[in-house]
Amino acid sequence: MADIRPLRIGIVAGEASGDVLGAGLIKSLKSLHPNCEIVGIGGQHLIEQGIDSLVDINELSVMGLLEVVKHLPRLLRIRKMVIDYFTDNPPDVFIGVDAPDFNLPVAKKLKARGIKTVHYVSPTVWAWREGRIHKIAAATNLVLGIFPFEQPIYDKYSVPYQYVGHTLADSIPLKVDRESARANLSISTDAHVLAILPGSRAKEIASMLPVFLQTADLYKQHVDGLHVVIPAANQARLQQIEALLDELKPAVKILLSSEPARTLMIAADAVLLTSGTASLEAMLCKRPMVVAYRMSALTYIIMQRLYKPDYFALPNILAEQALVPELLQEQVNPENLCHHLLEQLERDQDLLMHAYREQHKSLQQNADEQAAKAVLVLINADEA
Structure with missing residues (x-):
């Protein structure tokens, strides 16, 4: 019989696209392991999947170097609150969905405290600032990637990575009406x-x-x-x-x-x-x-x-x-x-x-299920 112990999932999605990806992952995760408690930051889609959202997702929706600097004090306060919350209430896994400037520092702190961490959507190390791969490695136990061209750079640095495809490609038919x-x-x-x-x-x-x-x-x-x-x-x-x-x-x-x-x-x-x-x-x-x-x-x-x-x-x-x-x-x-x-x-x-x-x-790789299975494998890695 499958293990049905309750799982506590921490997840933070920083914007609308991450909310969709995170919700798909959580939906599939719950179908594979129904007894889940979901806590973190999410929007409408994650809320529909039962997340207890600590703050409004719009608090994190900031883009551009100057814009981030302008809102930095608020973002740092939220980040500290998230780290403190998950330190006091450790999840079985912390999943940061995109928003790497926010999520990776959170993941690094939590990983150092013995919490398994996943980053869903590779930062654009293939596009600029390749050296960030070392920070990704320090912060994560696993990166879930949505594009097929990302694998080589992770292999180059021996950082755990799994290509899962994109949930949008699964949900939109090849021929639309x-x-x-x-x-x-x-x-x-x-x-x-x-x-x-x-x-x-x-x-x-x-x-x-x-x-x-x-x-x-x-x-x-x-x-x-x-x-x-x-x-x-x-x-x-x-x-x-x-x-x-x-x-x-x-x-x-x-x-x-x-x-x-x-x-x-x-x-x-x-x-x-x-x-x-x-x-x-x-x-x-x-x-x-x-x-x-x-x-x-x-x-x-x-x-x-x-x-x-x-x-x-x-x-x-x-x-x-x-x-x-x-x-x-x-x-x-x-x-x-x-x-x-x-x-x-x-x-x-x-x-x-x-x-x-x-x-x-x-x-089209059945991304939600592939991502959920990868998260469960990571969670259960020490229990085999």
């Missing part, structure tokens, strides 16, 4: 739909949404029957976007929705988005896209010196070629974005969809 997505949003089949994804963080939305709306106004001049749809990651982002729409008063009609972002992307003819996990999801939804990002001038200067890959959009990194346009800094203006969107509509869609499907297949 646009008609059903449009019906769900009450959008006609003959409309031209542009999905705008300005980001899941407040600062991203404040930076990217105005230029995206200006782009949509230009785009409207070139396509008939335009519908613009925007997903909101949570209630706070919904209110922020509503306030910006009221302030900016775009000429295009906007459908702001709390439906999952993938529903809006599947319904779309094209997607304009802020770089991040959304670009991966748009690829899995098989949609032409334009990927954009703007950061502080200082962050950009530093990244220019340190960043190694030729691309920053995930579809391009995975394919090792420019599958989709990616625009940075001063390139991110309405005229340029509109031009690239129109260009994407005119390209050979069959070739693009074939490339998307190949990347999709490579990421």
